Amino acid sequence: MIVSIILFIIIFCVLVVSHELGHFLIARKNGIHVVEFFIGMGPSLISFEKGGTKYSLKLLPIGGACVFEGEDGQNMGEEQSEEGEGSFQKASVGARFATVLAGPVANFVIAYLFALIIVWFCGVMMPTISSVTEGGAAEAAGLQEGDVITRINGEKIHMWEDIRLAALIGQGGSMTIEYERQGEKDEVILNPVYDENGDTWYIGIMGGTDLKICTVPETFQYGFYVLEYTVKATAKSLVMLVRGQLSADAVSGPVGMVQYVDQTYDAVKxxxxxxxxxxxxxxxxxxxxxxxxxxLLPLPALDGGRLVFLLVEMVRGKPVPPEKEGLVHLGGMIALMILMVFVLVNDISKLL
Incomplete structure (x- = not known):
């Protein structure tokens, strides 16, 4: 478990640092003063100051932040209050929008780099059918072993994982399957079969055995496909969670993620x-x-919530009063903290 905790902390630091570094670099480029750059929450373990910015490593691995001069009407010194130099609120709306957006963008950039590593060393599974379930939906539609699926409901299929995601998104609806068989293209309508025991819809095919080892150009190409697939899968999971199609147990915090890292480590070590x-x-x-x-979710206290306020400013031609926006984000932060406590308790309960 100690090894897994260390691995999780390394992963956590890489992701949070990349996110906050995105904010930091674009803020500095636009002349916005960063008051503090910290990783974690709670009391500081290590801190130092350089170039007018305090850098801190805090005790609890549950987040981080870039604190800007004058953000939400806070942290404004006398010089900044009078002259506005270095204040987040005095920067142009475009500069502020870019600064806020840079954090999530940095996460997608680092994720793409990780995807490149995975594709280069592991390759990708192509969307080739290795077997068809007897009496299943695919057999009824006329699909056969060796068919290469190219599109589902008009969406391009690049990897085997895309098929599984399309089946999940479809939720049992009819699927238009385009495929290639010995160089010939064709399409069929497939109607998934519901299994009460598994409480899921099956399309009746097996695959994930046609491994493609990528060249350098293909690595960049398929790295993007892996990124695209994971973004879609993450967004779909959020939608299913909101609709009640996933239970609260599907949500994990730091404790749950340490457990997942530990399970993965034990399985592959x-x-x-x-x-x-x-x-x-x-x-x-x-x-x-x-x-x-x-x-990117449009919720208070998150980057998406701040982007909403900036979009409103662009439309109105004037900003929402910083103190009012600050109150909204404060309420969002309180709600977020309550959610984090719930997730923590839920994670611990799953261990007992």
């Missing part, structure tokens, strides 16, 4: 350090995308 590293990179990629997607 006997296969060598390279397997451990690749699996940790895969977890880091998924978490980085989750962090990016979550922060």
């Amino acid at each position: 006997d296969y060598g350090m390279s397997n451990v590293i690749i699996n940790m990179v895969n977890i880091a990629m998924m978490l980085s995308i989750s962090l990016g997607v979550m922060n």
